[in-house]
Amino acid sequence: MSRQKVPQLICPAGSLPALKAAIDHGADAVYLGYRNDTNARNFAGLNFDRKAMVEGIRYAQARGRQVLLAINTFAQPGRAADWQGAVDGATDLGVDAVILADVGLLDYACRRYPDLRLHLSVQGSATSYEAVNFAHREFGVRRAVLPRVLTLAQVETVIRNTPVEIEVFGFGSLCVMNEGRCWLSSYATGESPNTVGACSPAKYVKWEKSAGEMNTRLNGILIDCFRDDEPAGYPTLCKGRFEVDGETYYALEEPTSLNVLEILPEIARIGVAAIKVEGRQRSPTYVAQVTRTLRAALDELANANQRFHVRPAWQAELARVSEGSQVTLGAYDRPWR
Structure with missing residues (x-):
């Protein structure tokens, strides 16, 4: 049976059970990331201390899988x-690659550890092949x-003009901004994913319950008001509802999840090396469900002897864990261009 080359599936591990x-x-x-502000998902209860990381790396590598360590603030x-100590620790632990965004840290890593495999984080905001080639x-x-x-056409242009492997997001929460260049959280709190590793840090979050509703605030700023019959979302500025010209709505971005199932053949055709699932802050159940579904889709795509088609069961599985119960192709598909 002949097989088509398909992208690697890269999945989030915010905890050892999720890994x-x-x-x-x-x-x-x-x-995955350390349990500190060297990674961009620095929330209480997430990430790994050294003991858990050692166990997780052993578990993955014993099964022929890779571990990528995000030091991306x-x-x-x-x-x-x-x-720099985080990079030193990565080499001691024996991870398969380190994901970095800071130019100074990239310089340190490549000079100190020339054999260490380096990946450029999405927080590095490389949107052109010139940036990637640099x-x-x-x-x-x-x-x-x-x-x-x-x-997708712009991704293809990058791939055609660089020797660097290209990884793209395939499922999970979207970011309305160009990653690495968002200042909304910093504007409201003085802290951002790039500086302390958290968008809307928990210490600035406040929940106010009153009769029939729940208000959520970030450093005193009212982000949203939820009725008792609505699920109350975490207060991030980009996904809040605000009054604009007398109308209240999601002024910046509606809660929705990226889902590339229907364009997987195109993603493989243009030579994407890896598809990344967002969600280190999500549960092991989320990780299992998304991983299982995308694995099945990629395996079917790899079977060159049959025509790929998106199974309704796959879409149903992913819809259950989609933010706001909505999915989108995001920027990959812009029919209005």
Whole structure:
């Protein structure tokens, strides 16, 4: 039976149970982070201490899978040693690659550890092949994760003009901004994913319950008001409802999830190396469900002897864990262009 080359499936691991769920359900690799502000998902209860990371790496690699360590925030003044120490620790742990965004840290990693495989984080905001090629030429970057603002044709242009492997997002929560360049959380709180590793840090979040409704605030800013029969979302500025010209609605972005099932053949055709699932902050159940579904779809796509078609059961599975119970192709498909 002949097989078509398909992208790797890269899945989130915000905890050891999530890592095992991803590996057990077909991920080719998982990405994870330290339990500190060197990674862009620095929330209480998430991420790995050294003991859990050692166990997770052993679990994945024993099954022939890869572990990618995200050190993808930007080193803060006077604390460069903390980020450099994170890279040092990655080499000691034996991870398969390190995902970096900070140019200074990329320079440190490539000079100190020339054999360490480096990936350019989506937080590096490389939206052109010139930017990707710069990272390759200067720091030896082997793979780049593209921000979720490019059309599929633009992704193809990048791939055609770089020797670097290209990874794109395939499922999960969207970011309305170009990753690495969002200042909304910083505007409201003085802290952002790039500085402390958290969008809308929990210490600034406040829930106010009153008769029939729940208000959510971020550093005193009213983000949304939910009725008792509505699920109350976490207060992030980009996904809040605001009054504009007398009308209240999602002024910046509606809660929705990216889902590329229907364009998987095109993603494979243009040479995407890896598809990434968003969601280190999500549960092991979410990770298992999404991984299992995308694994089945990629395996069917790999079977060149049959025509690929999206199964309704796959869409139903992903719809159940989609943000706002909505899915979109996001920037990949812009019919109005």
